[in-house]
Amino acid sequence: MDEARALTLAGVPDEDDAELARAAAEDRAAFAAIYERYRTPVYRYVRARTATDADAQDLAAITFERAMGAIDRFHPVGGGMVAWLIRIARNAHLDALRKLRGRGAEPGVGAEPTVDPSDDAVVLRSLIDALPRAQRDVIQLRFAAGLTAREIGGVLGISEAAAQKQVERGLRALKEAYGDD
């Protein structure tokens, strides 16, 4: 029909996720399987966006609690459950930033402000933090949460092809800044 649709054909429902969600909607204990499966991508994602372990723990807890409360509304579309959870995490993080700003505090996002040039990880983190927000976002979605282009598309509400392009653009910018051309 048209290329835009042809590029988004990957939106195939994940029935396994749907089954997990149905079970958790009936029996809260069944949510443990969802947490077990997705705690690592969610935690790594929120850790990438926060300054401290404690902030990341709070945000991850809020994410899973919100997911628990809304599990009856989960539908296996747009990148599956991991994309759904990451969307919740992303919104929870934005809520937290707004509250911080409302109190006049500066939000702590990403790495520590002091960069030790001999520490490769710190340099990389500071360069990622310096990227335009859209590029930083896709880098964290890809490499912290470990999402595929389809899942990133599900989080951002864009096609798989557009998500892949954004990842490539972010990587290109990061490599240039890092000097890894």
Next chain:
Amino acid sequence: MTTDTPFEQRLRTLYAVSVPTVLDRLIGTAMTTVPIRRSGRTRTRMLAALAVAALFAITAAGPAFEWFESWHAPFDRLWEISTPVDQTVTADGYRVTVHRAYADRFGVRLAVAVQDLKDRWSGLDVDAAEMTDADGRVYEAWNWSRSRAPVDGTIATWARFLLPDDVRGDDLHLRVTVTSLAARSPDPIPFDLDPEQIWTSIGGAWSFEFDMPPITQGHAISPVASASASGVTINLDELGVVPSGTVVRLTVDGLPEVPGSVYGWLPSTQIEHDGEPLSDQPFEPGVIGSDGVVTIEALPDVEDGDVEGLAGHWRITVYEFYAFDATIEQGRDFQGPWVLEFDVAETP
């Protein structure tokens, strides 16, 4: 199997932290305290009631933000600033609802939901729609953003129509007819299937008539800004700030024809205002309309709050144009970048 480059592996290592056990305890506690909101059985009963209600030809649909919420935050904003229409037409097993409408100097947007009452398809979409006003003027359908896949047989679409030049400032009485839906088979798609066969068109006539609120003008300017590269010249036609966000209209000269593409060349762009990038993530890429103009919509990142004015430094970058040529089944690139940079002293 991983195809990561060493640089990408380094990035994964950078983020490879363990989940602290304290989180396990927090979630374990929450599982005993967060109440279950609604049972699956209750939900099934509610959906059955909705399906019965959908048998009426035209009804007040009521708010259906559920279909649109959490799709993407900027669309939440569009929902908030739009006006309820809430008209539903059911015909041939499909229920089409126009929930909301919004108009500014650049166009009309409609929040449209389509439901297949039998929930048969893995994809569903508004394939074509026509919009006219009381004076017979035609509004060109343009570049719709849609939800990913049906939920309970329903998809949500923000349909956009370009505003003809001579209606600016008018109150509008609009007639919209959805003339075709597109449905995608629920069966797995074989690799060798002709892409033309993946989607099926479903003809019909789901018609709506409603009054639009006065058009929001916002602010727009047309400063001189252009860039040329690789034989392609881009000129800024108009830059505007309206309640829905920032709109950039560009004229593009020098791109070759792509006869095998429906949309033609799609730009990859970035718009920066005073050094801050605006997000175009929720929108499909700008397409070249029948007037030869590329219209790009962008929003301030949700972290940055409200839409700003025009004053300040603007940098509009088109990195490349991309087209998928169905005749050769390949994508084609046209590389830039083209950078248009200018200052606006104050909002007119």
